[in-house]
Amino acid sequence: MRNLQVSIGSLHLKNPIMPASGTFGEEMAKVLDFNQLGALVPKSITKMPRKGNATPRICETVGGMINSIGIQSKGLDYYQKVIVPFYGQFDSPLISSISADSIEEFAEVSEKLAAMKEVAALELNISCPNLKNNGLAFGMDEEITYQLVKAVRGVTDKPLITKLSPNVTSIGTIAQAADKGGSDALTVANTFIAMAIDVHSRKPKIGNGMGGISGPAIKPLIVRMIYQVHQVTGLPIIGCGGVMTGEDAIEMMLAGATAVQVGTASFIQPTAMLTILAEIEEYMEQYGIDTITDIIGKVDIS
Numbered sequence: 001m002r003n004l005q006v007s008i009g010s011l012h013l014k015n016p017i018m019p020a021s022g023t024f025g026e027e028m029a030k031v032l033d034f035n036q037l038g039a040l041v042p043k044s045i046t047k048m049p050r051k052g053n054a055t056p057r058i059c060e061t062v063g064g065m066i067n068s069i070g071i072q073s074k075g076l077d078y079y080q081k082v083i084v085p086f087y088g089q090f091d092s093p094l095i096s097s098i099s100a101d102s103i104e105e106f107a108e109v110s111e112k113l114a115a116m117k118e119v120a121a122l123e124l125n126i127s128c129p130n131l132k133n134n135g136l137a138f139g140m141d142e143e144i145t146y147q148l149v150k151a152v153r154g155v156t157d158k159p160l161i162t163k164l165s166p167n168v169t170s171i172g173t174i175a176q177a178a179d180k181g182g183s184d185a186l187t188v189a190n191t192f193i194a195m196a197i198d199v200h201s202r203k204p205k206i207g208n209g210m211g212g213i214s215g216p217a218i219k220p221l222i223v224r225m226i227y228q229v230h231q232v233t234g235l236p237i238i239g240c241g242g243v244m245t246g247e248d249a250i251e252m253m254l255a256g257a258t259a260v261q262v263g264t265a266s267f268i269q270p271t272a273m274l275t276i277l278a279e280i281e282e283y284m285e286q287y288g289i290d291t292i293t294d295i296i297g298k299v300d301i302s
């Protein structure tokens with residue numbers, strides 16, 4: 001038996017594969033055994049219900065897709081009453097992803113969710129706009145990232161994962177700010193701001209004008225960021241962006257990731273995460289690796 005267990009701070013996972021927030025929902029339980037996943041990460045929740053952005057919200061690009069959903073949400077009450085108990089019935093730990101308009105709101109929602117026994121950990125989606133800073137994403141500013149994480153750290157002892165925005169000049173600096181604020185782990189990263197234009201109508205292909213690009217097109221950028229973050233923090237990293245195969249997941253782990261999230265691949269094949277897990281095991285078999293943690297950060301740069 002190969003050992004696929006990994007730890008994200010005090011959170012112990014049976015394997016390193018989990019869904020990326022916003023690309024996974026309750027309906028997938030019909031085609032996928034949730035108990036086989038390392039963790040469960042539903043769509044980011046906001047305090048109040050939100051309608052989301054204008055349509056179209058998704059368009060395909062070469063090697064990926066652009067989305068601008070705008071965190072459509074039924075609000076925290078519904079999430080606590082319906083979504084949390086649903087995910088609570090599985091063995092795999094629930095990581096609740098949170099979006100908010102202000103640092104205070106992040107702390108308020110985090111405190112309420114962390115108090116629920118079914119919620120094993122929190123993931124802070126700091127790519128959402130900070131309404132108190134001209135709508136600039138929280139995660140684009142080092143000081144705001146630090147203040148946000150510190151505020152949430154002040155309301156809970158549960159494992160805290162900060163999901164970084166890749167839309168920054170120096171990902172390492174933001175990673176260090178989240179570390180200093182008390183984050184237990186980092187997800188690297190959210191989508192890259194992108195735009196596509198229909199040359200016939202001359203309109204943006206996304207109702208909101210711009211959106212975030214995900215999928216295989218961004219994987220090399222994310223691998224580079226994982227590597228850079230791993231150089232400057234000792235925090236466990238969850239790699240996220242463009243993982244389609246077991247080899248993609250292994251690549252992220254060699255760069256320094258402890259676990260890996262899968263998003264766009266699940267739109268193509270809802271059972272992609274299970275295939276990826278099987279491919280990781282095949283790789284371990286091929287190279288005689290008994291324990292998956294042995295490969296973390298083991299890229300050979302010599």
Ligand SMILES: Cc1cc2nc3c(=O)[nH]c(=O)nc-3n(C[C@H](O)[C@H](O)[C@H](O)COP(=O)(O)O)c2cc1C
Nearest residue numbers: 020021022044067125190214215241242262263264
């Ligand atoms: C349709 C869609 C909705 C998303 N919603 C969220 C979200 O609510 N919160 C979040 O943190 N990330 C969200 N993301 C970003 C993904 O979690 C992930 O960071 C990104 O898709 C890159 O991974 P991938 O290339 O494997 O898809 C969303 C992505 C897509 C495609």
